[in-house]
Amino acid sequence: MKPRLSLKQQITFAYMLLAVTVASVFSLVSYISVAIIEDQVIDVRLAKMADGLIAAQQQGHIPDAPPDVRFLVNASIPLELRQLPAGLHELTLDNQHVHALLRGQGGSRYAVVQEVDELAHTELIILLSLASGFAVSVLLAVALGMLSVRRLIAPVAALADAVQRNAGATELPSLKAQDEIGVLARAFAKRTDELQQFLLREQMFTGDVSHELRTPLTVMLGAAEVLAAQLADQPAQCATAERIRRVAGETAQRVSALLLLARAPETLDAPRTVLNGIIEAEMERCRPLLYGKTVECRLELSEQVAAHVRPELAGIIIGNLLRNACQHTEQGSITVQLGAGRLVVEDSGTGIPQRVRERLFERFVHEGNWPAHEGTGLGLSIVKRVADHIGWDVRLEVPPGGGTRFVLCFPVLPAIQTP
Template identity: 85%
Template sequence: MKPRLSLKQHIALAYILLAVTVASVFSVVSYISVEIVEEQVIDVRLARITDGLIGALLQGQVPDAPADVSVLRDAAIPQALQQLPAGRHELTLDNQHVHAVLRDYGGSRYAVVQEVDELEHTELIILLSLASGFAVSVLLAVVLGMLSARRLIAPVAALADAVQRNAGSTELPSLNAQDEIGVLARAFAKRTDELQQFLQREQMFTGDVSHELRTPLTVMLGAAEVLAAQLADQPAQYATAERIRRVAGETAQRVSALLLLARAAETLDAPCTVLNAIVEAEMERYRPLLQGKTIEYLLESSEQVTAHVRPELAGIIIGNLLRNACQHTEQGSIRVQLGAGQVVVEDSGIGMPQRVRERLFERFVHEGHWPAHEGSGLGLSIVKRVADHIGWDVRLETVPGGGTRFVLSFPALPTTQTS
């Protein structure tokens, strides 16, 4: 892709183009004016002289011709002029540029010849002056363009640098300026304040909600453990109580993960985490969604894969992708491929329409068009948000024959073979 010119270069180029245009127009007009003046002066002067000189010859007088003008008659006229019709002519005689007027009177031919080498020399000087002026104008335009561009761009560059440094809204330059730069700086300051307030509200909301949910979840988890212990001799009821306990525990983990998302990414620690156990746990969590379906549910991994990540956040990403695959696959297979620096979740479902693919990771965009599984449209947007938060990459790839394939990429760490 061809790089675009900077604003400074655009301003300098505008100066140069303006100078070239004005100088070109001025030079062309000046040259045409010189030519017109030259022709008019020579024609009028030569016509007046011709009448006087030929008149003197016709009266038998000796013509008094100027030094640069000669009057010739019949045989004295050079052969080159003899062949020309009567009238005014411009030609070269004996290596000299001349203007000549030919007239016929009483069977004789008269020629008045004026040398114009001096005029041509003057014209050359004028043309050289115009060319020099053109070159100087362009050079001045380059210098003035660069200086003016630097001066004009300085406030914009300072403002851009402050924005890039994430300077506070009160630290932005040109806030009190009354020109367009001041308007832009105040708009940036206002927008920065709004974004900071929004981010602060979002972090506080996420933290407060997660904190408030921990207490009731803890109560639910404790009650479920007590209930499971009391129903140990009743298998059917025990399974229900155990499921309640497991879901409460998993929800508590998700709440803890939301608390981590409320913190700045640079403040999070990233322990070396084995992803194999997380993937297996998430696969078991969503296995109930496959009841009544003929689906091959496989984990393909021959090595222990580790990554620097909080287990709760890795579980959110992998779990949402697995839930998406389990909900939208009615038959075929769901495969999870775990390797160094990569987790692949692939299913043989009906895939996603193009309109969904284009906005897949936006909030409130549903992952498919299956009425039975309509959700809030937040699953994959959360996946994207968490991945960006921890520095992972998530992308959707096309699967030949239908289905979806999500690929999670992260910095690879040394792996060990598993039996």
């Protein structure tokens, strides 16, 4: 695609185009006018001189012609002129550019010849003047365009810089201006204020919900630990208590991850985290979703892979991708491949309809037609949001054999050497 000109370039180009158009029309009209005037002046002058010179010749007087005009009669007329009919002619005679008026009167043939070299020189000077004026007009247009651009674009540039710096709504420039820049600045200010208020409400809501959930989760976690200790001699009940404790602990981790999402990405610390253990834990957590299904879930890796990320956020992404695969695969296999800078979660399910693929990572968009696993339509949108938050990339691919493949890409870190 051809790159579009910037606003500065467009304004300067418009000035230059206007100058070229006006100067071209003016130069053309001037040149045509000069040519017409030249022809008219020479023709009228030759006709008047011819009348006077022929009259003097017929009265027996010696014709008195100007220095640049020759009056020729009969045999003195050069052969080049004799062959021409009566009237006005423009030609080269004796290596000189001349205008000649031929007449026949009283049985004699007359020729009045005027040299026009000086006129041609004058015409050249006029043409050079027009060309110089044309060039100067274009240069002046470019200079005027650049000056106008600086004056017109300066408020827009200042406004863009303020928006880029995420300045407050009241800090934007040109808010009191009554021109179009003022209208744009006030529109930006209104929109910026609305966005800031929305983000503030979202952060406060996320923080409040996470804070309020921490206390009951802590109580549940403590109660499950006490219950597991009391039921140590009853394996069946002890397993149930341990499951409650594990789920409460995992939920507490998710709550902590929500608090991290409420913070700006640049304020998050990103320790070096080994992803192998997180993947194995999330796979173990998703195994209950495969009960009663003929689905094989396997992990393929050859080394430990690390990334700069908070473990809670990595767990949200990986867990949602694995749950998505487990819920929508009734038979076949789920394969998780981990390599340097790349995690692939592929299943042999029925795949994703074409109508859903383009909007798959939007909120409340369901992946397919599985009534038993419709859910809320938020899983993949959360994956996308967390990935964008930490600077990772997630995309959907369609395997040749059918099914679904999600590819998660992240910055590559040197592999950890295992003993």
